[in-house]
Amino acid sequence: MSTAIDMNARTTRWRKRLDAARVRISGSSGMNTTGRLTRVAGITLEAVGCHVPMGGRCRIENAHGVDLEAEVVGFGDSKLFLMPVGGLQGIVANARVQPIRTASSVRVGDALLGRVIDASGEPLDGKGPICCEDSVPLAGVERNPLQRSPIAEPLDVGIRSINALLSVGRGQRIGLFANSGVGKSVLLGMMTRFTNADVVVVGLIGERGREVQEFIQNNLGAAGLARAVVVAAPADRPPLQRLHGAALATAIAEYFCAKGKRVLLLMDSLTRYAQAQREIGLAIGEPPVTKGFPPSVFARIPHLVERAGTAEHGGGSITGIYTVLTEGDPETDPIADSARAILDGHVVLSRQLAESGCFPAIDIEASISRVMLQVVQESQALHARRFKQLYSVYEKNRDLIAVGAYVAGTNRDLDIAVQHFPALLNFLRQDTQEQVTLADSIEQLKFLCESLAEPNTSDGPR
Numbered sequence: 146m147s148t149a150i151d152m153n154a155r156t157t158r159w160r161k162r163l164d165a166a167r168v169r170i171s172g173s174s175g176m177n178t179t180g181r182l183t184r185v186a187g188i189t190l191e192a193v194g195c196h197v198p199m200g201g202r203c204r205i206e207n208a209h210g211v212d213l214e215a216e217v218v219g220f221g222d223s224k225l226f227l228m229p230v231g232g233l234q235g236i237v238a239n240a241r242v243q244p245i246r247t248a249s250s251v252r253v254g255d256a257l258l259g260r261v262i263d264a265s266g267e268p269l270d271g272k273g274p275i276c277c278e279d280s281v282p283l284a285g286v287e288r289n290p291l292q293r294s295p296i297a298e299p300l301d302v303g304i305r306s307i308n309a310l311l312s313v314g315r316g317q318r319i320g321l322f323a324n325s326g327v328g329k330s331v332l333l334g335m336m337t338r339f340t341n342a343d344v345v346v347v348g349l350i351g352e353r354g355r356e357v358q359e360f361i362q363n364n365l366g367a368a369g370l371a372r373a374v375v376v377a378a379p380a381d382r383p384p385l386q387r388l389h390g391a392a393l394a395t396a397i398a399e400y401f402c403a404k405g406k407r408v409l410l411l412m413d414s415l416t417r418y419a420q421a422q423r424e425i426g427l428a429i430g431e432p433p434v435t436k437g438f439p440p441s442v443f444a445r446i447p448h449l450v451e452r453a454g455t456a457e458h459g460g461g462s463i464t465g466i467y468t469v470l471t472e473g474d475p476e477t478d479p480i481a482d483s484a485r486a487i488l489d490g491h492v493v494l495s496r497q498l499a500e501s502g503c504f505p506a507i508d509i510e511a512s513i514s515r516v517m518l519q520v521v522q523e524s525q526a527l528h529a530r531r532f533k534q535l536y537s538v539y540e541k542n543r544d545l546i547a548v549g550a551y552v553a554g555t556n557r558d559l560d561i562a563v564q565h566f567p568a569l570l571n572f573l574r575q576d577t578q579e580q581v582t583l584a585d586s587i588e589q590l591k592f593l594c595e596s597l598a599e600p601n602t603s604d605g606p607r
Contacts (some may be wrong), residue, residue, distance in 0.1 A: 149568045168468040180225070180242040188383065189428040190227040200284075201228060204243045207235040214245075216385055219429040226429045228385045230265075249284060251393055252277040253400040253562055257374045258344070261361065263380040264390035265344035281400050283392050285308075286450045287555060294458045296489075299520040300409075301583035302337020304332070305485055306507050306573045310529045314520040315407060315453030316462040320415070320484050323494035330470055331355065332505045334364025334495070336466065337373060342409040344401045345373040347395030351387050351417020354379040380417070387421035388445075395452045402461040410453055414468040419446060419480045433481045446480075449485045480561055490514040503574055510537050511526045525587050528594040534598070535562040536569050565597055 180195030182205060190205070197203060197217045203225075205213045211237065215227035250264050254277030261270040268275055296314035314318060323329040337345050346366070348355050357377045361370060374397050378390025391412060398410040412418070422442045431439035431524075453465030469484045469491075485491055490513050499505035509532070518526055539562035546563060547553040553560055562569070572593055575581060581589070 154543075168523055177240060178244065179456065180244075182236070182238065182240040183224070185236060186234070187428055187585045188424070189229060190229065190236075192225045193223055195225065195242055195244050197225060197244045199247055199364065202245050204245050205236065206240045206243075208237050209235040211235070218385075218425055221430075228428070229383055229427055230385055231383065243518045250280045251396050252284050253279050253397055257397060259371050259373070261357075261375040261377060262393075264376065264382065264391060264393055269377060271324075273438075278482065278486050279400065281396050283389065283396055285392075285399055288521065292457050294455045294460070296455060296516050296519055300464055301341040301585060302336050303341075303580040303582070304335060304505060305589065306505065306509070307440050307492065307580040308581065308583045309525070309572075309590040310509055310532060311490070311507075311514040311585075312354040312455050312517045312525070312529075313464065313490075313514060314516040315464055316453075317489045317514070318450055318453050318465040318467070318487075318489040320467050320469050320488045322471050322485075322491055323493070324471055326418075327494045327499040329494060329505050329506055330360055330364055330413070331443055331558070333468070334360065334366075334369070335505075335577060337365055337409070337411060338369040340409050340464075341583075342403060342464070343372070343406040344398075344400045344410045345369070346394050346401075347373055348373045348391050348410070348412045349375065349377045349379070349392075350391050350412065350414060351378065351380050351421060352413060354381060380484060384421035384424040386423070387417060389447060391418045395449060396403060397464045399452060400426060400463075402456050402463045405459075405461045407461055407488050408463045410463050410465045411469045412465065414470055415446065415484055416480050418449065434529070435475075438479055442480075443483055446483055450487050452483075468607050494589055495582040498573075502569060505573075505575060508534055509541060509573070516559070525590065527591050531594050531597075532569065533574070534558065538562050539569075541564050561597055568593060568596075 178195045180188060180192045182192050184191040192203070194310045195203070197564060199217055199219070201217045203215050203217070204213055207213050213233070214230045216230060218228045219226040221487055241365060256275050256277050260268060260272065261467055262275070263269050266275070285481065293298060296316045300313045300315045300317070302308060307313060321329060321332070337347060349360065361375060365373065365375070376390050376397070378387045378393040394410065394412065399406045401408050419438065422445045423438050426439035426441045427433060431441060434440055435443070441596055452464065453463040457464045467484065469480050469481050469490065475547045493508040493511040494506045495508035496506070498508065538556070538558050539546070542551060542559055551559070553563070572589065
């Protein structure tokens with residue numbers, strides 16, 4: 146009898162263990178199966194034998210005893226395509242690939258203010274570890290567009306020409322289109338210091354490593370850094386880190402926005418972000434459909450940009466400024482064209498103006514703010530329209546004026562533009578250490594437009 150009782154007790158215990166095992170298995174995502182590395186091609190790793198979802202992480206054994214972390218970026222048949230987070234040194238054939246449970250979230254908090262971090266959230270400034278208790282998803286949370294509050298409040302960026310002629314609204318996404326060497330970084334530094342925002346998040350993505358230090362010391366300064374978070378992922382970092390750097394900067398901006406803060410997000414540059422995705426897409430076999438760019442690039446850009454904007458009614462806002470490099474023809478550049486379509490406006494920097502000594506070298510004719518009429522008074526809109534009209538008519542007749550072929554008195558607007566063009570050009574100029582508030586910008590524009598007198602045509606041909 147006792148033997149039967151013991152057998153029943155054992156059976157009960159084993160059944161409980163089996164039930165517990167079933168619960169653990171049913172709750173498992175199947176990520177604990179170990180695989181092996183079969184191929185390394187360029188920056189792409191191929192593994193078999195393990196099942197990991199897109200965006201999941203794996204740990205790969207290294208011959209030097211330091212494991213390498215990689216992220217799943219695609220799969221085909223029974224193969225996983227992984228992209229390394231770091232370098233590939235020490236990787237050997239048939240290395241063990243161990244899936245790991247790494248949540249795609251980042252640690253955030255007020256401790257980030259005044260710090261410079263890399264794409265993984267680790268400090269680069271040598272000021273010690275960063276202790277943050279909150280966490281947010283790296284990829285953000287999809288929001289209902291109907292729950293966003295409308296853009297109705299202007300943002301003071303401290304730049305006279307932008308405040309008066311290209312007024313930016315809180316929560317607007319605007320592109321800064323520029324070639325190299327026209328003062329893009331200096332203008333970004335001015336906006337970082339002068340903009341009326343609670344928090345500034347700067348993402349330096351894919352730029353030269355030396356420019357990170359120069360931007361922080363020369364353009365941002367100690368005062369600007371105090372209320373800023375800088376995320377740096379230079380050009381020598383793997384493409385996955387450059388993508389993560391942009392996503393991390395946006396996630397940090399979302400965190401402060403959720404706390405009701407008015408956030409300025411500066412991303413330099415959107416072009417390097419797209420190039421990083423192109424490297425990944427081409428490496429895993431995506432077809433280059435538009436001037437060497439695979440389709441995933443044009444899906445990534447709007448997903449990143451749409452994370453900025455206004456929050457729900459009564460919440461904070463993220464005003465996004467994204468730089469776009471236009472080394473070739475901006476009209477045929479697919480990244481510039483895609484950015485122009487998805488953003489709420491664009492500020493174009495002109496090499497011709499930069500070479501003539503005009504800073505900031507903003508091409509007023511080619512620039513536009515699509516929300517300006519929503520956030521300014523009608524009088525300012527009329528003055529801005531008048532300024533642009535006179536500036537444009539002068540530029541269209543610049544060659545005739547230069548050779549003396551234009552005869553005064555044939556075009557009233559052109560006569561006024563010729564007489565007052567130095568004043569128009571001087572309005573666009575601003576010293577790098579000079580801050581012009583929104584109220585002062587509007588007042589100076591009003592004074593300039595009201596001072597445009599009837600042209601003096603008594604001097605004959607000009």
